[in-house]
Amino acid sequence: MPKQLSATNDFVIKFANVNGSGSASANELFARSILRMGVPVSPRNIFPSNIQGLPTWYEVRVSADGYLGRRGGTDMIVAMNPETWKRDVAEVAPGGYLFYDSTRPLPASAFRDDLTNIGVPLTEISNANYSDPRQRQLFKNIIYVGALSALMDIDPKVIEALFAEQFKGKEALIGKNVEALNLGRDWVHQNLDADICKLKVAPADAVGNRIFMEGNAASALGCVYGGATVCAWYPITPSSSVAEAFERYCRKFRTDPETGRTKFAIIQSEDELASIGMVVGAGWNGARAFTSTSGPGVSLMSEFIGLAYFAEIPAVIINVQRGGPSTGMPTRTQQADILACAYASHGDTKHVLLFPKDPHECFDHSVAALDLADRLQTPVFVMSDLDIGMNQRICEPLKWDDSRRFDRGKVMSAEELEAGRDFGRYLDVDGDGIPWRTMPGSHPSRGAYFTRGTTKNAYARYSEEGADYLENMERLQRKFDSAKAMVPRPVQHRARGETRHGVIYFGSTAPAMDEALDRLAGEGLHVNALRLRAFPFQDMVAEFIAEHDRVFVVEQNRDAQMRMLLSNELAIDPNRLVPVLHYDGTPITARYIHGTIRDRLAQYQVVPLKRAVS
Amino acid sequence: MTYITKPKLHHPSLKRNAVGFTRRDYEGQVSTLCAGCGHDSISAAIVQACYEAAIKPHRLAKLSGIGCSSKTPTYFLGASHGFNTVHGRMPSVLTGAHLANRELIYMGVSGDGDSASIGLGQFAHVMRRGVNMVYIVMNNGVYGLTKGQFSATADKGSVAKKGAINNDAGIDLALMAILMGASFVARSFSGDKEQLVPLIKAAMSHPGAAVLDVISPCVAFNNHKGSTRSYDYVRHHNEALNRLDVITGSAPITARYEPGSMVEVEMPDGTAVRLRKNAPDYDPSDKAAALARIQEQDSAGEIATGLLYLAPGGGTLHENLNTVEAPLNRLGEADLCPGSAALESINKSLR
Numbered sequence: 012m013p014k015q016l017s018a019t020n021d022f023v024i025k026f027a028n029v030n031g032s033g034s035a036s037a038n039e040l041f042a043r044s045i046l047r048m049g050v051p052v053s054p055r056n057i058f059p060s061n062i063q064g065l066p067t068w069y070e071v072r073v074s075a076d077g078y079l080g081r082r083g084g085t086d087m088i089v090a091m092n093p094e095t096w097k098r099d100v101a102e103v104a105p106g107g108y109l110f111y112d113s114t115r116p117l118p119a120s121a122f123r124d125d126l127t128n129i130g131v132p133l134t135e136i137s138n139a140n141y142s143d144p145r146q147r148q149l150f151k152n153i154i155y156v157g158a159l160s161a162l163m164d165i166d167p168k169v170i171e172a173l174f175a176e177q178f179k180g181k182e183a184l185i186g187k188n189v190e191a192l193n194l195g196r197d198w199v200h201q202n203l204d205a206d207i208c209k210l211k212v213a214p215a216d217a218v219g220n221r222i223f224m225e226g227n228a229a230s231a232l233g234c235v236y237g238g239a240t241v242c243a244w245y246p247i248t249p250s251s252s253v254a255e256a257f258e259r260y261c262r263k264f265r266t267d268p269e270t271g272r273t274k275f276a277i278i279q280s281e282d283e284l285a286s287i288g289m290v291v292g293a294g295w296n297g298a299r300a301f302t303s304t305s306g307p308g309v310s311l312m313s314e315f316i317g318l319a320y321f322a323e324i325p326a327v328i329i330n331v332q333r334g335g336p337s338t339g340m341p342t343r344t345q346q347a348d349i350l351a352c353a354y355a356s357h358g359d360t361k362h363v364l365l366f367p368k369d370p371h372e373c374f375d376h377s378v379a380a381l382d383l384a385d386r387l388q389t390p391v392f393v394m395s396d397l398d399i400g401m402n403q404r405i406c407e408p409l410k411w412d413d414s415r416r417f418d419r420g421k422v423m424s425a426e427e428l429e430a431g432r433d434f435g436r437y438l439d440v441d442g443d444g445i446p447w448r449t450m451p452g453s454h455p456s457r458g459a460y461f462t463r464g465t466t467k468n469a470y471a472r473y474s475e476e477g478a479d480y481l482e483n484m485e486r487l488q489r490k491f492d493s494a495k496a497m498v499p500r501p502v503q504h505r506a507r508g509e510t511r512h513g514v515i516y517f518g519s520t521a522p523a524m525d526e527a528l529d530r531l532a533g534e535g536l537h538v539n540a541l542r543l544r545a546f547p548f549q550d551m552v553a554e555f556i557a558e559h560d561r562v563f564v565v566e567q568n569r570d571a572q573m574r575m576l577l578s579n580e581l582a583i584d585p586n587r588l589v590p591v592l593h594y595d596g597t598p599i600t601a602r603y604i605h606g607t608i609r610d611r612l613a614q615y616q617v618v619p620l621k622r623a624v625s
Numbered sequence: 626m627t628y629i630t631k632p633k634l635h636h637p638s639l640k641r642n643a644v645g646f647t648r649r650d651y652e653g654q655v656s657t658l659c660a661g662c663g664h665d666s667i668s669a670a671i672v673q674a675c676y677e678a679a680i681k682p683h684r685l686a687k688l689s690g691i692g693c694s695s696k697t698p699t700y701f702l703g704a705s706h707g708f709n710t711v712h713g714r715m716p717s718v719l720t721g722a723h724l725a726n727r728e729l730i731y732m733g734v735s736g737d738g739d740s741a742s743i744g745l746g747q748f749a750h751v752m753r754r755g756v757n758m759v760y761i762v763m764n765n766g767v768y769g770l771t772k773g774q775f776s777a778t779a780d781k782g783s784v785a786k787k788g789a790i791n792n793d794a795g796i797d798l799a800l801m802a803i804l805m806g807a808s809f810v811a812r813s814f815s816g817d818k819e820q821l822v823p824l825i826k827a828a829m830s831h832p833g834a835a836v837l838d839v840i841s842p843c844v845a846f847n848n849h850k851g852s853t854r855s856y857d858y859v860r861h862h863n864e865a866l867n868r869l870d871v872i873t874g875s876a877p878i879t880a881r882y883e884p885g886s887m888v889e890v891e892m893p894d895g896t897a898v899r900l901r902k903n904a905p906d907y908d909p910s911d912k913a914a915a916l917a918r919i920q921e922q923d924s925a926g927e928i929a930t931g932l933l934y935l936a937p938g939g940g941t942l943h944e945n946l947n948t949v950e951a952p953l954n955r956l957g958e959a960d961l962c963p964g965s966a967a968l969e970s971i972n973k974s975l976r
Binding site: 050291454 | 676707718722731948954958965
């Protein structure tokens with residue numbers, strides 16, 4: 012018997028499957044059952060750009076401490092895909108576990124001698140109990156969940172309750188699934204030593220009232236609550252499920268119960284050029300509109316984004332980032348569209364970006380983006396990514412204040428026009444750079460104007476005069492500065508001890524960063540942290556950098572794009588910003604951040620506080 | 626010419642239409658196009674059609690792409706909101722605007738470069754969706770603003786001003802619109818106001834995608850011998866299949882028609898469209914026949930004009946989406962936001 016990893020509520024289990032085999036719902040069931048026992052989990056889909064037949068993985072991190080970032084490493088592999096067997100087995104940590112289908116004998120060379128092998132004849136059990144080939148496949152997945160639950164002490168009552176919720180109204184299916192679950196449980200109880208697996212799940216109370224949700228669904232729900240009525244989109248991984256969820260929620264909440272008529276319009280357009288065009292047209296005409304896309308879509312949309320910036324039209328773009336450039340890694344995660352979005356389009360352009368860290372913020376930021384787009388009359392990006400967007404994540408429950416009203420910004424009403432109020436579409440009457448607009452069709456003789464992407468004067472008339480152009484461009488800059496006071500503020504985490512070092516991070520890096528900060532602090536290495544939530548940067552970002560000798564900028568791209576944006580926009584010496592970059596397509600880990608920062612601090616000869624005082 | 630402003634004073638004796646506007650109320654700024662440009666005639670026809678149809682100017686939105694044609698919305702309907710979008714993408718912006726407020730009339734203005742080259746994709750898809758609009762292509766077969774390159778609608782074998790011969794097949798936007806699902810397709814000539822004005826009026830009454838391919842000679846770059854878009858050429862090769870009389874409201878019927886030579890179509894808004902047939906055998910509601918006839922005339926060197934196709938019915942975009950009657954841009958929190966209780970139950974389902 013090799014040395015065994017032993018852990019309760021703190022391990023990583025990885026399922027290796029073939030996509031299209033129905034494993035996804037079984038794996039989710041496994042993750043959810045642990046969650047229901049009050050133990051935080053963070054699952055991640057690792058999937059190819061393919062529909063059927065290629066390898067796919069589902070990694071579940073179980074963490075009593077509530078760390079939701081990817082940990083790195085695997086303690087147990089559920090090896091259901093012969094094709095990837097070799098690499099799957101190779102990556103398990105020494106002392107870990109190999110769970111496999113033992114129906115067919117495998118040569119000794121297929122195994123490692125430093126792992127505990129747990130073979131369960133899944134195919135044999137399934138084939139003995141089911142005759143339909145599809146059922147055999149699907150129930151084999153449930154059988155392995157049953158076997159694992161028995162090995163890890165997951166409460167079967169919890170899983171049964173999940174079946175009851177999932178198949179509510181289809182009682183026969185509940186029984187069938189419970190049966191399959193017990194086939195796996197019974198085989199383990201009858202054939203294996205109760206303690207063969209030392210990775211255990213014990214009931215805890217570490218989840219609280221948090222919810223378990225995908226970021227894309229949360230973004231979509233934010234667009235429903237934020238009052239978006241027009242959604243135009245073009246299918247692209249990893250953002251497609253935003254529009255699909257928007258449709259699902261709208262059908263539920265925005266369909267007139269009596270007439271069946273809808274209070275929303277969704278167009279799956281011919282390409283991203285058309286989707287952003289529709290959003291711009293709807294925004295110009297006073298409807299709240301959004302599109303969801305990913306990097307290649309943003310590239311295609313760039314011309315229109317410039318028009319919306321210059322003609323000052325509200326538009327919300329939910330960018331679920333993936334690995335670039337070009338088609339890149341369509342099913343892997345990155346934060347590599349920062350510059351492409353901040354400065355999208357030709358000429359001098361700048362755009363508002365929001366950086367959600369989890370589904371809760373995907374919801375809040377989508378709502379905020381719709382308000383900001385109307386208030387600022389400009390495109391606003393919600394910079395999600397595949398890691399947040401397509402994985403279920405534990406987060407704070409979504410909140411809504413019923414007294415909240417949509418901020419439609421500066422819209423001059425027919426009554427105000429009638430009363431003789433002066434209207435110049437690009438006139439800065441309030442000093443904040445934000446002009447007033449009118450809606451087409453609102454007043455019979457006043458307030459009509461011509462919208463164009465060419466230069467114009469404050470009254471929207473075509474003008475190539477240098478003075479008119481400068482006035483307009485400077486006003487747009489003032490408007491962008493005004494945005495600083497409106498966008499979500501950064502969140503600061505002060506280190507427990509004095510430090511001359513800071514770290515800046517954003518978006519999906521947050522859970523790994525939280526954990527890395529704890530680890531660093533545990534070693535007496537103190538670092539103050541600032542989580543950016545928006546661009547343009549508020550003054551406190553510059554102040555934070557000024558307070559520290561060096562500031563690490565942690566991000567998931569090769570070129571340190573956020574670091575570039577910070578040095579460029581805040582006129583900071585790039586040498587004071589130390590890049591910490593992770594961009595292989597996998598989500599960044601606490602191990603990586605912790606290791607990199609620790610090593611850099613050692614180079615700077617920082618003496619851990621613990622050692623200095625002892 | 627940009628600096629000349631039109632006097633706003635109206636002569637008190639100018640005739641007013643049913644909604645109290647004079648013809649001048651439908652005009653825009655002074656055109657900056659070349660003197661004699663066909664596009665200016667089309668702008669004038671739009672002004673006339675809107676005046677005659679008694680459209681309230683502020684209830685119409687005009688949108689365009691980029692190019693000489695797309696500049697024209699400044700030259701008509703000065704009291705309407707207008708949007709000069711990006712090259713070839715007017716259809717998507719118009720679609721979005723139409724989704725936001727189904728109550729306005731949407732007039733899209735484009736050119737042959739804008740619609741047949743860079744914007745061919747959006748041209749096709751806006752037809753497929755049945756967007757309720759009037760889509761006017763000011764078609765001159767040439768790029769004017771960039772000084773005389775062939776456009777994709779130029780006929781094969783036609784000659785450019787500097788002598789180059791076009792080797793590429795020309796795209797017939799009317800044919801394409803019929804194929805893509807437009808429900809009202811007409812072709813006309815900027816020099817034939819009698820034909821064009823009623824067609825624009827009928828198109829505005831039509832619920833669905835109405836396309837007018839209007840041949841509009843470019844006096845600067847495409848009005849020479851060897852061009853198939855010159856005034857002379859079009860005048861000599863124009864074969865009108867029919868003529869329209871459009872009667873809005875309760876105007877009395879005065880015209881007399883030979884038996885069998887007239888078809889009356891009533892538009893959903895009450896407008897009566899009478900089709901006077903020049904080609905007695907031509908039935909514009911027969912899609913296959915329309916496609917065949919246009920191609921036959923083209924092979925014979927003739928340009929088929931008039932109302933080429935009128936679909937007997939069919940859903941428009943808002944009907945297909947089953948959206949509420951109220952414009953989406955007027956819905957507020959009560960209609961759109963499900964509220965905190967609904968969110969709490971969503972939270973509950975996610976634990």
